[in-house]
Amino acid sequence: MRDVHVAGVGMIRFGRYKDRDVPDLGGEAALLALDDAGLGVRDVEFLAAGSLFQANAMVGQRILQQIGQTGIPVVNVANACATGSTAFREAWLAVASGEHDVGMAVGVEQMGKMGLLGGGGGSGVRTEGVLGSGLMPAVFGQAGMEHMRRHGTTQAQFAKVAVKNHRHSTRNPLSQYQVEVSLDDVLHARMVAYPNTLYMCCPTGDGAAAAVLVSPEKARQLGANVKVLASVLTSDPWSERDLTLPDVNTLTRAAAARAYERAGVGPEDVDLVELHDCFATAELLHYENLGLCGEGEAGRLIDDGETAHGGRIPVNVSGGLLSKGHPLGATGVANVFEIVQHLRGRAGARQVDGARVGLAHVIGLGSACTINILGG
């Protein structure tokens, strides 16, 4: 495997685009990334497109119908919420293997008002609310309760994650919401699934993001100096309770260990993290899963402001999924976009000064975990 560099990234503001469609949104992000790289669609040798709700609709090819049909190989990726980050990894593999010199990943989703709550089952027999809950808010509520049980974490500590990420989003013009909320607001908002209230759950929405990955030689020509230090994907090994409650911890820890080893860095070397805060509870779990603190210290980390912008290890300065939004297929590429902007010193008002190494983490429940570590 050879080194791979990120030559360009693009992203549209997450939100609602009810008069547009998936190839159109994805195409816009792709063109932004190509412009950013200083390349044209004729330079692209491989495309990986990630879109979850349209997984069977040849989104990658339809994006090329929007921006230029050159006959290149296209793969369409679905991997739950890790769809976009898996597409990024496919493009990375295409270039790292030596097969292609320029690969592009596009993540795009149009969710409209359809939520993570989904519809009824197809069997005609309702299990939701009968056999507990398979819905994301309850699953991540329960995962947070495990942390509460093991470490005495409080609902207020989880709520502080929402306060932090919503505050961060006010400095990100691409964030779906850009509104500050107080701890009181968060705790007294409508309960969705205890302990997560409305502000502790990511919104639904539409969005797209793209990245152009290139070989070392191309990177030299283009002056692209952000490098992919590691791109790792894991699935669930067997673990205690056999996934009766989906286990977002074990596969994240496995991915983190492999990613740090591949990248030759440790958590202490990371200057910023974009992690999968689909619910506020999830963020605290991942502080420990990613080694940002010791076991049971996540509550203290948020209390002490260490993961806020300006803190020791800023987490989700983009606003995170909680505020920036979570258009499923777009998410994993969008958090790479965020890291790249900081490494290039182009993150504007939310810039993490002097950022050299950034980590992007995504979980797709079911489960898939990706970790991309980038260095600049």
Next chain:
Amino acid sequence: MTARRPIVPFLRVPADGEPYLAGHRCTACGAIFLGPRLACGRCMARGSFEEVPLSRTGTLWVYSIVHQSSPGVPVPYVAAIVDLPEGVSVRCSLVDVAPDPAALSFGMPVEMTTAVSQQDRDGNDVVAFFFRPAQGGA
């Protein structure tokens, strides 16, 4: 003519006796699964499973209280993960308890109960299992 059918295959509703959950136990390593497997997810041994009846009592591992759900699902409800003494866990709803963190505690003893939850398309009664706070001082 309607019949009774369990909501999941691993719920057994014998004509003469108490309903129970059935586990598939790997004879190589002892791991128990709810539902059949081709090979053991834990030790990878192929195809040697035995069916074991699981206890009707256990303890509450964790829960969430769901206030917003899919259309048509009554809220609130307590979504729980219950640990059984055989070393297997079950996803279930906790009933006969207030949907309030003050009424719930980690590790509290719980017991299984069954009830008809709905009718299926063919008009059969669908029997579901639930857990509730243990009443016999388990």
